Amino acid sequence: MQGQPHQIIVVEDDTEIRSMLVSLLAAQSWTCSGVGNAGDLDRAMAAGMPLAVVLDINLPGEDGLSIARRLAALPSPPAILMLTARSEDIDRIIGLEIGADDYLGKPFNPRELIARLRALMRRMARSGGEEAGEVLHAAGLTIDEGARRVTRAGGEEVSLSGAEFALLIHLARAKGRILSRDYLLDAIHGREAAPFDRAIDVLVSRLRKKIDVPGRDSLIEAVRNAGYVLREPRR
Known part of the structure; x- marks a missing residue:
């Protein structure tokens, strides 16, 4: 994961779903990459902090909730969109409590994922500190x-x-x-x-x-x- 930092990093251990998500987001003209676990995410972020991370909860090794807690503790954390199973309401609440910005239940409508990310990306771009604000x-x-x-x-x-x-x-x-x-x-x-x-x-x-x-x-x-x-x- 060398070179320019990506705007969005997808963390999903299912290779097929990860590839689909990266292709979907790239079609929106976002620069993005996909990784399958926490170690690969840390290596991807070494190139630069992304604006947003799409984070599945169920991951091998360190799970999504633990990763979200680490990311939220960073001085300038990326926006975190968590992917959860629809029945896992408790995971959604815990995710929000520890620092996730939004969540989306699986299976999801691709248009809804894009809409959620657009809202998060607009907010992160506005808060980047590059333009004078009120x-x-x-x-x-x-x-x-x-x-x-x-x-x-x-x-x-x-x-x-x-x-x-x-x-x-x-x-x-x-x-x-x-x-x-x-x-x-x-x-x-x-x-x-x-x-x-x-x-x-x-x-x-x-x-x-x-x-x-x-x-x-x-x-x-x-x-x-x-x-x-x-x-x-x-x-």
């Missing part, structure tokens, strides 16, 4: 969209994943308005909400853990039957 001040935080940097009032930097940063941006831009779960799911993941879809709830929980101050009320308030709103910290 600087927002909300909930005691300074949010530099262009540099994809969040700091507290005292200057302490808060490290966020791509999905967490996107959620914070949407809540900050709302300026105290309540945003519905359906709106956030569409805005961040590029898809309509399905019944009992917990993707946004898990993402809010992840973001709270990073921006909230222990012992104080959460900066993100859940409004029953309405959605979420970013509040100024209470004195």
